[in-house]
Amino acid sequence: MSVMAEQAFASKLRERREQVKLDQAGLAERLGVPVAELADWEQGRHVGDLSLAQLMKLAEVLGTSLEHLAPDVEDDLDAGVLIQRPEDRSVLKGVRGGVDYYVYHCLVRTRQVPSLVPLVVDVLVDDPAEAKFNDGHAGNEFIYVLSGEIHMKWGDPARPHEAVLPTGSSLYLQPYVRHAFTAARGSGPARLLAVNF
Numbered sequence: 001m002s003v004m005a006e007q008a009f010a011s012k013l014r015e016r017r018e019q020v021k022l023d024q025a026g027l028a029e030r031l032g033v034p035v036a037e038l039a040d041w042e043q044g045r046h047v048g049d050l051s052l053a054q055l056m057k058l059a060e061v062l063g064t065s066l067e068h069l070a071p072d073v074e075d076d077l078d079a080g081v082l083i084q085r086p087e088d089r090s091v092l093k094g095v096r097g098g099v100d101y102y103v104y105h106c107l108v109r110t111r112q113v114p115s116l117v118p119l120v121v122d123v124l125v126d127d128p129a130e131a132k133f134n135d136g137h138a139g140n141e142f143i144y145v146l147s148g149e150i151h152m153k154w155g156d157p158a159r160p161h162e163a164v165l166p167t168g169s170s171l172y173l174q175p176y177v178r179h180a181f182t183a184a185r186g187s188g189p190a191r192l193l194a195v196n197f
């Protein structure tokens with residue numbers, strides 16, 4: 001947040017707290033933070049350290065909305081657009097059962113649409129017998145095979161459905177369907193675009 005936005009947030013926070021008849025100690029207790037920290041926020045100090053989760057909790061405890069408390073927190077767009085450049089991409093290792101299994105390249109995400117999680121996934125293991133199922137997850141998933149050949153398993157790990165997907169294949173996956181990807185046997189690593197939404 002800019003300094004101006006921090007000051008605006010600070011005064012809205014103080015105003016709203018007084019409106020709902022809480023003193024600093026009472027609000028700090030409900031938030032589970034030290035009073036000194038809350039006092040700082042009300043002075044516009046360290047406001048940038050607040051996580052989105054903390055801001056949401058604050059809005060909830062005060063019976064108001066995030067947009068009211070911090071209108072520009074939600075707006076991470078530039079005239080409706082958010083760009084992520086390759087050098088700003090975070091890369092996470094997906095280790096399954098002690099094996100380097102996936103590498104996740106995290107693509108652009110916006111607070112406007114928290115459920116949208118696009119990833120490029122390197123699928124490192126090329127033996128379907130080594131498939132490691134997840135437990136399924138919330139949200140819909142769209143997959144596109146960018147390179148290589150994918151062996152997909154889904155459903156009950158004991159009796160899975162299976163499919164071999166060449167480059168250029170795409171698929172949709174319902175929430176909470178268990179699934180596992182490897183590259184096709186002996187084909188070397190493969191790469192997916194996965195968009196959770």
Ligand SMILES: [Fe+2]
Nearest residue numbers: 137141179194
């Ligand atoms: Fe998934």
